[in-house]
Every structure is written in structure tokens, then in C-alpha cells.
Amino acid sequence: MSEQGPLAPTTVRPRPKVLIVDDQPQNLVALQAILRELDVEVVQAGSGFEALAAVLRYDFVVILLDVMMPELGGVDVATLLRGNSRTSHIPIIFVTAIDSDDIVFKGYEAGAVDYLFKPINPVVLKSKLNVFLELDRRWRMLEERSAELELAKDRAESANLSKSRFLATMSHELRTPLNAIIGFSELLQGEMRGQAADDLCTIRDAGRHLLSVIDSILDISKIEAGEVTLNIEPCEVQSLLDEVARMAAPLLRCNRNSLEISCPEPPLHMVTDTAKVRQCLFNLLGNAAKFSRDSVVSVVVEHDLVDGEQWVQFRVTDRGIGMSPDQVASSFKPFTQGDDSIARRYGGTGLGLAITKTFCQLLGGDVEVDSVLGQGATFTMHLPCGKPGAGQECEPASEARAPLGTRGECVRGPLTEEVRGRGAPAEEHGGHLDILLVEDNPTSQELMQRYLARQGHRVVVADGGKAALALLESEAFDLILMDIEMPEMDGLEAARVIRRREAAKGMHSPIVAVTAHTFAEDRRRCFEAGMDAFLPKPIHPNELDALLAHVRSGLGASIGRERHPGLTREH
Structure with missing residues (x-):
């Protein structure tokens, strides 16, 4: 016999138990004989008290309960069983020789589900029991x-x-x-x-x-995990398009494409998740640039009123290779790229359009595509404008942005609402910063030291949380750049200790997480530990410059050591 691996264990179900209760032994023998034909285990009880003892020991599918018994009759037993949470679920069929409406009414009132009258018809008894046995079988299957x-x-x-x-x-x-x-x-x-x-x-x-x-x-x-969150904020569309155009410029140049943008006047505003709209537009522009050569990629923005709500349409058109109807049908599926030859020739993961589709739907809109093979494609994003809150002004999006194809944004915590896109040379602000860099990776230490020193800042390096705490006992810093994953004491614990020390002195040093852990949960933990902002690795110079500029502007002309105006949080 061929080996087929270990067999799955078979569950052997015990035979269902039926309790028969009667004070007359001959009646118990008769019932036992009838039930012998059924695949059940019969338990006998000669009195109401024996019945109560039995239900505490066994789990019964159904109880056949005589009504007229000395000391503790069937109605009393049924009442007691219904009042107990362990036994209230057991169906009770009353068995009696008295054909009286009053007896029947009392039985049902006590919790009986059915009646059998003596002399018992075996066919009727077995039919009734089979109903409850089938219900029990299905219930156990469900469990x-x-x-x-x-x-x-x-x-x-x-x-x-x-x-x-x-x-x-x-x-x-x-x-x-x-x-x-x-x-x-x-x-x-x-x-x-x-x-x-x-x-x-x-x-x-x-x-x-x-x-x-x-x-x-x-x-x-x-x-896939349902962990995408939205950060709704005001957004000026033209500024957003300018930013995306700068991000996509290297991709367009690679295939000698040009970009044309048409946006309505006056400037159009939205209230949406700017980062996700930015990523969707970059995905569509990157897609158009990749599949076009020596051509023009156009972005046309329009707005209209649908059912009383303002909507914005972003239409991205290229004159590239286009898609067949089958390719159009699967274009928004993850890990899909037309066919293998396209994947080999043009590269990519096949995820950009799937992500764009999901983000658009999360924002209350959608994206669709119209394409003819060999003639290019047009992707159209439909997004609601959103409604600003009372007194809320829409501001242009920031100019600086993360590296090509990355999100890399500085996640804003209590530290600042201006950390992105405001970087400037150190000379414009005057005064340089004393920075504590808490980082255990030698390569990252050297990179940050060289970059910050080039701008004229003084950098002191601590290779772990404990070393940082020791330095802070004797010296104060304008800014602490804190890695998260470090041996002995990580950045989260170090930040908690720093905040506890400062609370007693009324101080608050800016602490910024600088880490390769970029999940939403990682960011939440950083802010809960008392950090003020979050810079994901790889760090983009514009974002680091923006952070340093904000710290300098908060410090003013003189660099204080006790409280930093503009960066202090209320304790």
C-alpha cells in the first residue's frame, strides 16, 4: 500500500443520551425496549429526585418525563430544570395517562415542548425522538x-x-x-x-x-490587512500638481517625454488625504512615463457638481503602447502587468494601479481607464472635493517632497505643522544647533554627522539609549535625533526616561524619531513615548532641513537651554 502521509484524526462522537423518568418499573422497561431500535444511550430514573441527579451528571438530548410521580412530580421537575442555566436547554416531552387540557397547559407552562399519552405508540415516540436527535446532530455539527x-x-x-x-x-x-x-x-x-x-x-x-x-x-x-488610515487636510490642487510634476520629472526625462498640465482657474481646493492623492497621481504619471517614449503626457483637471457635491477629476493621458481589452479588465489587480513580455521589458511590481484604486475608493471616489492597444491610455480619478470646517482656509501644498517614488514624509506630531517643505540653508536663520544623535549604526552615524556638520551644526553621538541619558545629565541639546532599535535600551524607553526627568524641571527638549521602522504602529509608539516628530529612513535632505529650520526658528536669536519657544508642549 502506498504511503499517503498520516491520516487526520477521526472524531468519534458519543451516542446521544436520552433520559426516561417514570416511577413505574414496567413503564421504564417498555420505553427502553422501544428506544433500543434507535442509536441512543438510555439512562433511567425512577423518581424526580433521580432525574435531577442524572441531569447534573450527563448531557441529554431529550427527556421523557412522567407527569404523575410521588413526592416530586413531572411538572415540578420541569420547573426546576428550566430554572437552571445548565439544564434549561434540554427538551422535555411529558408522558401521561391523563388526557386533560389542564394537565397539558401546566406542562407547557412548566417548559415542556411536547406530550405523549399512554399507552404510547412506538412509531409516534420514535418519530418525535428522531426530530430531536436530528436537531442535536445538526447543533453538534454547528459547534x-x-x-x-x-x-x-x-x-x-x-x-x-x-x-x-x-x-x-x-x-x-x-x-x-x-x-x-x-x-x-x-x-x-x-x-x-x-x-x-x-x-x-x-x-x-x-x-x-x-x-x-x-x-x-x-x-x-x-x-490587505485593512490597516490604511486617512489624514484629511486642506489641499490646493495646483500646488499638488506642481509637486507631483517635480517628483515625476526624472521618469519623464528617462524616455524623453514632456508633461502638459491643465488646471482650472481660480485655484481649486480640496479637503482630502493629500499624501494619498499625491501618491495616486505619481503612480499614474509614472505609469504613463514608463509606457511612453518621445511623447507628451498630459494631466487635465476638471471639476463638476454631482448631486449637490463638488467633485474633481484628474485625467492622465499618454500616447504609449496602450492596452488590450483583457489587459484593461485586469489593470487594477495587484501583481498584474498585462503579460510577461511587458513585465520583462518595462519592469515594475504591478502594484501601483491596485494601490491607486484602493486609495481612491477609500477617499470616496474611484479611478477608471480607457485604452486602445497601440494608441495610449487615459486614467481618470474621480474624487470628492470634501468640505472644509468652519473658518478653515485651504493652504498650498508644501513644495519640497520626498525622493522619487518614495513617501518618506516627516510625520507631524505635536512638534510642528510646518516640518515638511520649509527647509533652508543654515545661513538664512543664523545660529547653529547642538544636536544629540542617538544611533547605534556606524554608517548612519557617519552619514548624519557629515551632513549636519556641513551645515555648521555641532553633533554629539551616543551609540545607545543609556549613553544618551548619561550625556544629558551633564549637557543640554537643542535637538535630539533618536533611533528606535538599539541594544540595551531602545529609543522608546530612552525618550520616556528623558520626558520623566524633564517633567520635574519644566523642560521639553525636541525629540525626533529617526528610524527605519515606518509602520503606523511604530509611529504611534514613538508619539506615545513622548517624541515630537517622526523622520523615516532613508532620510530626505529637504525633510531634515525643514526640521532643522523649524527648530532654529523656534529657538529665535538666542539658543536657550531650558524651554524652547514654539516647540514646548504643555505638561
């Missing part, structure tokens, strides 16, 4: 199925947790070296000329592309 589903749910949750932990770990492990690759290539570009500068640009762009792939995988994982 087993529920248990299986609960087990499957637990396993799925465990697998999802393992997946989340794996993704978080891989994100951290990939972002840390990418921080060095992208950071040093940008740092060295200003020092190199000619071919060396071009090579560094290639290295930087390759690192940014890899980071965009990582971000897309994390996005689709968050979507």
Missing part, C-alpha cells in the same frame, strides 16, 4: 464547525501577525542600508564632477527605485 472556524481564524491571525512582523523586519533591514546608499550618494554628488557625479546619480536613483518597490509592497500589505 464543531464554529470551533474549526475559530481555530482557522486564530491561525490566520497568527499568520498575519507573523507576516506583519516579517514585513516590519524586512522594511527595517532594507531601509537601513538604503539610507546609507541614497544618503552618501546625495552627499557626495556636490563633491564630484563629470562621470563620477553621473555614476552617483545612477546609484541614488537605483536606491530610490528599490525604496519605491519596498513602499509598494508595504502599501499592498496594509491594504
Whole structure:
């Protein structure tokens, strides 16, 4: 016999139990004889008291209960059983020789579900019992199925947790070296000329592309887990388009494409999740740039009124390779890219359009595509304008942005509403900062030291939380840049200790998380630990500059050491 692996264990169900209660032994013998034909285990009780003892020992499918018994009659037994949560579910069929409406009424009032009159018809008895046996069988199947589903749910949750932990770990492990690759290539570009500068640009762009792939995988994982959250804020459409155009410019240049943007006047405003709209537009522009060559990519923005609500349409059109009807039908499915030849020729993960579709729907809109093979494609995003709150003014989106294809935004905590897009050279602000860099990775230490020192800031490095606490006992800093994952004492615990120390002195030093852990849960934990802002790795220079500019502007002309105006939170 061939081996087929271990057999799954078979569940052997015990035979269902039926309790028969009668004070006449001959009646018990008769009932036992009738029930012998059924696949049940019969338990006998010669009195009401024996019946009560039996139901505490066994779980019965049904009880055949004589009405007229000395000391404790059937109605009394039924009343007691119905009043007990352990036995109230057991069906009771009364058995009696008295055909009286009064007896029947009392029985039903006590909780009986049916009646049998003596002399008992065996066919009727077995038919009634089979109904309850079938109900019990189905109930037990339902319980087993529920248990299986609960087990499957637990396993799925465990697998999802393992997946989340794996993704978080891989994100951290990939972002840390990418921080060095992208950071040093940008740092060295200003020092190199000619071919060396071009090579560094290639290295930087390759690192940014890899980071965009990582971000897309994390996005689709968050979507599958239902963990996507929205950050609704005012947004000026023209500024947003200008920002996306700058982000997509390298992709357009790569295939010698040009970009045309048409946006209505006066400036159009929305109240939406700006970051997600930005990412959707970048995904569509990147898609158009990738599949077009020596052509024009256009973005047309229109607005209209639908059922009394203002809507915005973003129409992105290219004159590239286009899609067949089958490709159009599957274009928004994750990991789908037309066919294998397109994937090999043009690359990509096939996630951008799926993410765009989900984000648009989360924002209350949708995205659709119209395409003819060989003639290009038009993707149209339909999004509601949203409604500003009372007195709320829509402001232009920030000008600086994360690297090509990355989200990399500085997540705003209590520290600032202006941390993104306000970077400026140190000379414009005057005064330099004393910065405590808490980082255990030597490469990241060197990168940050060189970048900050180039701007004239003094940087003191602590290679862990304990070392940072020791330095803070003897010296104060204008800004603390805190890594999260470090041996002995991580950044979260170090931040908690710092906040406890400062609370007693009425101080508040700005603490910014600088980490490759970028999940929403990681950000929440950072803010709960008392940090003021969050910079994900790889760090973009514009965002770091924006943060430093805000700290300098908060400090004013003189750099204080006790409380920093503009950055202080109420305790």
C-alpha cells in the first residue's frame, strides 16, 4: 500500500443520551425496549429526585418525563430544570395517562415542548425522538464547525501577525542600508564632477527605485490587512500638481517625454488625504512615463457638481503602447502587468494601479481607464472635493517632497505643522544647533554627522539609549535625533526616561524619531513615548532641513537651554 502521509484524526462522537423518568418499573422497561431500535444511550430514573441527579451528571438530548410521580412530580421537575442555566436547554416531552387540557397547559407552562399519552405508540415516540436527535446532530455539527472556524481564524491571525512582523523586519533591514546608499550618494554628488557625479546619480536613483518597490509592497500589505488610515487636510490642487510634476520629472526625462498640465482657474481646493492623492497621481504619471517614449503626457483637471457635491477629476493621458481589452479588465489587480513580455521589458511590481484604486475608493471616489492597444491610455480619478470646517482656509501644498517614488514624509506630531517643505540653508536663520544623535549604526552615524556638520551644526553621538541619558545629565541639546532599535535600551524607553526627568524641571527638549521602522504602529509608539516628530529612513535632505529650520526658528536669536519657544508642549 502506498504511503499517503498520516491520516487526520477521526472524531468519534458519543451516542446521544436520552433520559426516561417514570416511577413505574414496567413503564421504564417498555420505553427502553422501544428506544433500543434507535442509536441512543438510555439512562433511567425512577423518581424526580433521580432525574435531577442524572441531569447534573450527563448531557441529554431529550427527556421523557412522567407527569404523575410521588413526592416530586413531572411538572415540578420541569420547573426546576428550566430554572437552571445548565439544564434549561434540554427538551422535555411529558408522558401521561391523563388526557386533560389542564394537565397539558401546566406542562407547557412548566417548559415542556411536547406530550405523549399512554399507552404510547412506538412509531409516534420514535418519530418525535428522531426530530430531536436530528436537531442535536445538526447543533453538534454547528459547534464543531464554529470551533474549526475559530481555530482557522486564530491561525490566520497568527499568520498575519507573523507576516506583519516579517514585513516590519524586512522594511527595517532594507531601509537601513538604503539610507546609507541614497544618503552618501546625495552627499557626495556636490563633491564630484563629470562621470563620477553621473555614476552617483545612477546609484541614488537605483536606491530610490528599490525604496519605491519596498513602499509598494508595504502599501499592498496594509491594504490587505485593512490597516490604511486617512489624514484629511486642506489641499490646493495646483500646488499638488506642481509637486507631483517635480517628483515625476526624472521618469519623464528617462524616455524623453514632456508633461502638459491643465488646471482650472481660480485655484481649486480640496479637503482630502493629500499624501494619498499625491501618491495616486505619481503612480499614474509614472505609469504613463514608463509606457511612453518621445511623447507628451498630459494631466487635465476638471471639476463638476454631482448631486449637490463638488467633485474633481484628474485625467492622465499618454500616447504609449496602450492596452488590450483583457489587459484593461485586469489593470487594477495587484501583481498584474498585462503579460510577461511587458513585465520583462518595462519592469515594475504591478502594484501601483491596485494601490491607486484602493486609495481612491477609500477617499470616496474611484479611478477608471480607457485604452486602445497601440494608441495610449487615459486614467481618470474621480474624487470628492470634501468640505472644509468652519473658518478653515485651504493652504498650498508644501513644495519640497520626498525622493522619487518614495513617501518618506516627516510625520507631524505635536512638534510642528510646518516640518515638511520649509527647509533652508543654515545661513538664512543664523545660529547653529547642538544636536544629540542617538544611533547605534556606524554608517548612519557617519552619514548624519557629515551632513549636519556641513551645515555648521555641532553633533554629539551616543551609540545607545543609556549613553544618551548619561550625556544629558551633564549637557543640554537643542535637538535630539533618536533611533528606535538599539541594544540595551531602545529609543522608546530612552525618550520616556528623558520626558520623566524633564517633567520635574519644566523642560521639553525636541525629540525626533529617526528610524527605519515606518509602520503606523511604530509611529504611534514613538508619539506615545513622548517624541515630537517622526523622520523615516532613508532620510530626505529637504525633510531634515525643514526640521532643522523649524527648530532654529523656534529657538529665535538666542539658543536657550531650558524651554524652547514654539516647540514646548504643555505638561
